[in-house]
Amino acid sequence: MATLTYLQAISDGLREEMRADDRVLVLGEDVGAFGGAFKVTDGLQAEFGEDRVQDTPIAEAAIIGTSVGAALAGLRPVCEMQFSDFVACGFDQLVNVAGKMHYRTGLAVPMVVRLPTGGGFAGGPFHSQNPEAWFMHAPGLKIVAPSTPEDAKGLLIAAIRDPNPVCFLEHKHLYRRAKGEVPDGGYETPFTARTVREGDALSIVAYGAMVSAALDAADRLWDEDRVLVEVLDLRSLVPLDEDAILATVTRTNRVLIVDEANATCAAGAQVAALIADRAFGDLDAPVRRLAAPDVPIPFSPSLEAAVLPDPDRIVEVARELLAY
């Protein structure tokens, strides 16, 4: 056990798995000697060489598409988008080639696409996006989104070992802020939800960076209102842990779903739709959501703060729900 940042935990998981399995290779822009825009791959090229840690030209379709080919050749590519925003440039290869391959041809595509996501640091419209919902709406892709260093490492290792294409959402805001104990060695975190905190009055369902916002809000609701809020960290969006979602609603009868992504057709919309269908009888209040409004994420701190969900707003909506 070591105390690592979220970023270190990702690096650690990648290094572990590269040591354990020589089929694992890394591709991306500036991931080699430079160690990647965020330094996640720092030191890997020195340890594993240039074939296993490859700098690519700026060519996202090629990064994803050659990873598909390498996976078919028996390797286990882990490719990096420098920012998740740029996955739009390789969208077709991911959705149409990687995602549909097994269903159509029986060929498995074991690969991971690392996607540094999210806002909160004045990154502006092209360095703050959360693209997961696009891929949830594209059959054949698994999607995970860790909120802690421990899960970041375990989910990455599980993603690399999975025989399917997995989108690994790593939230940039957590890179250096989230710290925690991380087990040594190779371990897998399952693609299921995790109850981070138990409660009885209200459930908050979140993932990625919104989990800590939810926990902050839950703290305040306990401190100020003496209300026990349950927080469910989805961890995996595909597969979605429907049982865990329905179970928390059954326990608390009130639910608030928080996304950092733009609201329309977001992961949270899917969770809300699930609850409205399958937990209807358990609900004592509307299924409420908090998400970014449908705008590009603005740069200026005053504007960005106005659109990203935060603990204050979570507390506010939670109180409305509790008063319903």
Place this chain on the structure above:
Amino acid sequence: MATLTYLQAISDGLREEMRADDRVLVLGEDVGAFGGAFKVTDGLQAEFGEDRVQDTPIAEAAIIGTSVGAALAGLRPVCEMQFSDFVACGFDQLVNVAGKMHYRTGLAVPMVVRLPTGGGFAGGPFHSQNPEAWFMHAPGLKIVAPSTPEDAKGLLIAAIRDPNPVCFLEHKHLYRRAKGEVPDGGYETPFTARTVREGDALSIVAYGAMVSAALDAADRLWDEDRVLVEVLDLRSLVPLDEDAILATVTRTNRVLIVDEANATCAAGAQVAALIADRAFGDLDAPVRRLAAPDVPIPFSPSLEAAVLPDPDRIVEVARELLAY
């Protein structure tokens, strides 16, 4: 007034608008002398010349991106994806360039992307997709999806006149099957929902090809069960006519939402989430959805029929809801 097919109505709308406004031009693969894969642009090049009806190379990013440029230069491009599936190849230009331009720079991008969508004719995984939810989750794009010839013409004209990028979803299954009276001349259909049929027991919310499936189901529910089902045709997905959706739920207290698209994070998930939040108090039953499961649309007729929603399945789910 003439009786036209859905396809003829689209052609008619395009021709009307090209006659009325010389800024309107058409770009796409084989749209020129050949008249397009579905013949929507048949005869247009002969009438308007090669500058206003341009055959392009196979280059979806270029088709969309040059349309953005032409729009900025003061033209009104209407570009065609040969099948909506291929929009994945121009995804980045649509989402990141066209969609975010006005918010970021104040420059308007008046353009239309015509997207022949949907399955039901053994088109297989790459000629049957319904991509609208991706674009609903991309701020700055409007999205319309007509279900009748009259709306197809009116929505297309309104889309061309709109100062924003509009995704125009034209369902291939309706091209030659949907027939109806279409007003002459240029008219605009508003980007709002339309109550196609009034009822009191249950609302079915649908759009595109699923509207006629819903109407068939409503007929059967009347004939066999003497139940009056209300059918709401969304027509526009962005903007989404939230008032009309909430109003129909207030009237009937039961709602079934039908998408042809893959279920997760689909338009229907957004509609369900909206209802679960804002019409909770009006609901007498769970918010139920019917959609394609999360699989690529298979080719073989036996498999395709197993995944696409149809009137039989709508009737079945409606009866469950009515019995709740």
Place this chain on the structure above:
Amino acid sequence: MSTIDMKPTLRVGARRRPDAAATDDGASLTVADHRSLHEHLLMTRVVEERGVRLYKQGKIPGSFYDGRGQEATSVGAAFALGPDDVISSPLIRDLGAHLVRGTDLTELFRHYMGRENALSHGREGNIHFGDRRLGIVGPVSMLPDMMVVAVGLAMGFRIRGERRIALSFFGDGSTSRGDWHEAMNVAGLRREPVVFVCENNQLAYSTPTDRQFRVRPADRAAGYGVAAEVVDGNDVVAVFDAVGRARERALDGGGPTLIEAETMRMHGHGAHDDARYVDPELRAAWAARDPLDAHATIARAHGIDVEALRAEVEERVAVAVQAAAATPLPDPASATEGVFCVGEPAGLGRGAAPFSGFAATAQGTRTAAGPTATADPLTAQTRQAA
């Protein structure tokens, strides 16, 4: 509608580029090879003729695409491959490549007709399939995405030090897409062992090449540090030779080659298209260069009874169609299975490599060099409810 503008440039009698490596002009081909080449040319044509008919009779759902007039390119190219080489992917004009690799005729017609089958289990139709057990990755529609995948396969082979190449087919139309550029650039940059076969059949659907680009694909290869060769795509021996040379270059670390095979699409884009936009003169000129007729002359000179071969092929096709027609549609319950792989992935197998130069290798044990092939591309264990 101006038909004059739609006229594709007539390019008859294409010759290899002067800088191309010396050819052996088919010298390495035995009589048995010529017999096999001719059999595959015939098979391609007969299967497609039958396919078009079945489509028109409503027995093949959806759409149907054929490669009439282009058979020599896919047959000749696939014939030059060793059993461990991988094709990613044959496209709509490349049925011949599937047949050379050993695709089962009955399964093929089951696939076309949407019946339960081992190639696609009904999830795919028309020419969208690939038998992974034979080292074929089935194509996606988006052109030319599979070229990028081929580069990744080649990279995998190179990194592992395996002596195999990846080959990708695509049309003139594909060269306008961004993915073509990314594939060419990355392949050239890293000298990946990949062969690109561009079938320049004068048209992309209704669009002639002069409305697609100003400079022919082969002449653009140098801009990527990729070797190039123009070849008569209707000459099966020439295509075989060129691909053979390119394969050797790739195996020797010389990197990728772009082979531009000049040919002509003799049918419509698909069975629904009457191709009336094609200049009749152009079509007539190319009809005189039919690849089957051309090779029949060579075959006869080698003492092969071409007519008997055709009868034999027709008989096999007829039997396959009959068996396929008797096969039920896939079980609707299977529609939601297999979106994800569960358990150990089933990989790519080895293809048939009928060229006599590969005979020894082809006889080798199936598990020696390539990944293990299993009987069924979607074995029960890899299926999962969606």
Place this chain on the structure above:
Amino acid sequence: MSTIDMKPTLRVGARRRPDAAATDDGASLTVADHRSLHEHLLMTRVVEERGVRLYKQGKIPGSFYDGRGQEATSVGAAFALGPDDVISSPLIRDLGAHLVRGTDLTELFRHYMGRENALSHGREGNIHFGDRRLGIVGPVSMLPDMMVVAVGLAMGFRIRGERRIALSFFGDGSTSRGDWHEAMNVAGLRREPVVFVCENNQLAYSTPTDRQFRVRPADRAAGYGVAAEVVDGNDVVAVFDAVGRARERALDGGGPTLIEAETMRMHGHGAHDDARYVDPELRAAWAARDPLDAHATIARAHGIDVEALRAEVEERVAVAVQAAAATPLPDPASATEGVFCVGEPAGLGRGAAPFSGFAATAQGTRTAAGPTATADPLTAQTRQAA
């Protein structure tokens, strides 16, 4: 970590390609032009130096990118444009182009600092902006998407018979993306009046050009039927001349030109990057070719007091920074406004065209040739709650 591999190729003293049109070697530039060129070079440098400092002081949020060492390319290129020409878009090294077009310094610092401003209203930061009133389309991050947009603008101009061109900047790194290919191909095919300025600054972030491509961008242009020229990107007069020639060619129906400007990124990729991966020798060699020093010699020879000019520019920048720092952040309520345009679209306006050869046109009425410019790129009427 092997630094040896990261060493970009040293290319000093690039010359125009022999096939390039004859240059007038800046003969058409007056003393006033040289003064203006030098003023814009200085302004670019001073603004960026100040920007880096403000970023390090925490007064500019997010990130900061500069074009140290590359000022001559964007200044020289923009200087060759007429008022109705459109830039789509200046990229992270191209502040000079914004300044030549007339971008207001105070608004610029307000923008950088995330304050309310007329350029971006706080929705964008660092070098992501463009004043539409001056005929600039702001860039997106995705490289090189705006090149495709430039081709569309040029197409629009051609179709309407307007005598204007579109110009697009991009780096060596951009040339590996599919959109580069699609833009080049379509522009070459239709001979659109567009000028592509590739800033080959030896690096894409940490990646040297020899890990990006085997053949330099200018040599790939012929494959698209696009004219090309290599120019010393640190020589503002040479860049001005080359873009001027390319612009003439475009206006005369000769189609697009790719100008590869050889230069060197003298700072890190962004203000956060110490660029320790760059070979010190290479950096030193290029430092000796500083574009401001080079032009200062010419300016002085024309009797221009370079030191006085610098003092003047520094003063203007200081005033602008002060005004910007006193400006409030945007109203949070405005964050959800303006996703969609409501009412009549506000279009592109005319830019400043300080080259004396354009003086007549530039004095013309602002509404004569281009679309009407309005005072504010996001006027109240075009805003809408999201």
